[in-house]
Amino acid sequence: MLKYFFIVFLSVWSYMAVAAPLPITHEFHLSRCMIEYNEPEKSLQITLHIFIDDLEAALAEQGAKELFIATEKEAPDSDKYIERYLNQRFNLNVNQNEATYTYLGKEISEDLSAIWCYLEVNEVNFLQELLVDYNVLMEIYDDQKNIINIVGPNKKEAYFLFIKGNTKDSIKF
DSSP states (O other): OHHHHHHHHHHHHHHHHHHSOOOOOOSSOEEEEEEEEETTTTEEEEEEEEEHHHHHHHHHHTTOOOOOTTSTTOOTTHHHHHHHHHHHHEEEEETTEEEOOEEEEEEEOTTSSEEEEEEEEOOOOOOSEEEEEEOTTTTTOTTOEEEEEEEOGGGOEEEEEEETTBOEEEEEO
């Protein structure tokens, strides 16, 4: 009898998992950022990896609700909200001058749980010093961690790990 109950339970549970899948969740709060100096193009090329549910929570706190980022129901102005949020939470100084980047767009990650955002800083004729202030999602999660990987001139690399209260660092090339 117990054997049949177990089989029925597994069958019903399997059907429920397929018919009504649970949203993808994660127990850690992490974003990644890659900044690469492209010397021939005289630009900084930036890629950010941010979990969609976390980003939507941050944007909802700013009043941008029901964006449905990276879905068929995505709000037409979601990129505007993402760009505005990044401008508030991600800042660069190049050679001791504030840098302005262009938001190029986004695409969904392979596992469908995050997006890749693409940014670019143009007219960086040389890169001597880079200051990064990256506090994305720090206002939402106390345990948020942001990892930065920088590849500068001559492929010199730097890595930063930012946590709440410590969101700035710099490197000289």
